[in-house]
Amino acid sequence: MKLKHKGDELREAVWCCGKVYNIPNFNRAMEKLKKLNPEAHEWLSKIPVKHWARSHFSDEARDKPIITCLEYIGEYLTKRIVNVHKVLDKCKGSLSTTATTILENNKTDENKMRVLFNGVDKYQVTGLWMEQYVVNLKERSCTCRKWDIIGIPCKHAIAAMYDKMQNGSECGDLEAWVGRPKKKRKRAVDEPTQSTKLSRKHLTVTCSKCHNKGHNARTCKGQGGPSEAGKGSEQKGKHVVA
Known part of the structure; x- marks a missing residue:
């Protein structure tokens, strides 16, 4: 973009x-x-939106052999993690x-909005310019998509939280709402997990030595009485003699 189309005004527009x-604002910006x-x-329209952002190490590592490239990425991420920890400290x-x-900053705008509760988990939030957004506190999402993308409650979500607290419902500290929502739901304790392997839960183990149930060949000490295999052969022999 810098090589083909220059200028501060054009750069700001991009x-x-x-x-x-969100998509409506994106379309207006493109217009x-x-x-x-x-x-x-x-x-710009010919380039997919997902390719607009590039990682910082792409220019320096993309032309190197695959092993060298992976080693460079590993070192880059290690340094980045250390820098993040320094900031957190x-x-x-x-x-x-x-x-x-x-x-x-989002807190300063929440009192300028009108909030309407739908009776379940969602809130309709109307802004100064009569723009409307739907906030779902249970799923931690807003139709403006800021909360969904960056993980920090937007001004519409904060307005919905304050409305919930004013109506006597516990909402907790705002910092507890920071973070992207989990994609997977929490499973119940007795709910089976999806797997390609058959579960061995509630199955009785059969010993391969004595063929008795309740233990395996590694822990076999003859427990469980006479071998079921022996019983079967004995009964089969009696039948033949008769």
């Missing part, structure tokens, strides 16, 4: 397309880019400085 979270520079819009609360700042 960043507006990359920063939005503004199209009016500003049709050629840049056409060039400086944080006073349970959240990072960036997450705390975003959360505090």
Whole structure:
């Protein structure tokens, strides 16, 4: 983009397309880019959105042999983890400085919104410009998609939380709501897990030596009485003699 289409105004327009979270705002940002520079819009439209963001190590490692590339990625991630821990050690609360700042900024706008509870788990939140969003506190999601993507409650979600607390329901600390929702539901204690292997739960073990039940060949000491295999052969022999 920098090589073919230059200019601060064009750069800001492209960043507006990359920063939005939902599809309607993305389409509006792309329309503004199209009016500003049709050629840049056409060039950008040919690239899938999932390829817009590139990792920091791609330029330095992508042209290396596969083993060297993997070693470089491993070292890069190790350094990155160490840097993240250094940042967390400086944080006073349970959240990072960036997450705390975003959360505090979202708190300032919550009192400007109108909240309507649907009676179950969802809230309809109306903003200053009459834009409407649906917040699901149980699934930790909002139709603006900010909470879903970055894992920090958006201003619509915070407005719904405060409305819930004002109506006498426990909502807990806002910091406890930070984090992306879990994709998998919690299973019950007695619920079987999905697996390609047959479960051996509730099955009786049969010894391969004495053919008695309740133990295996490794722990076999003749327990369980006479061998069932011996009984079967004895009964079979009597039948033949008769």
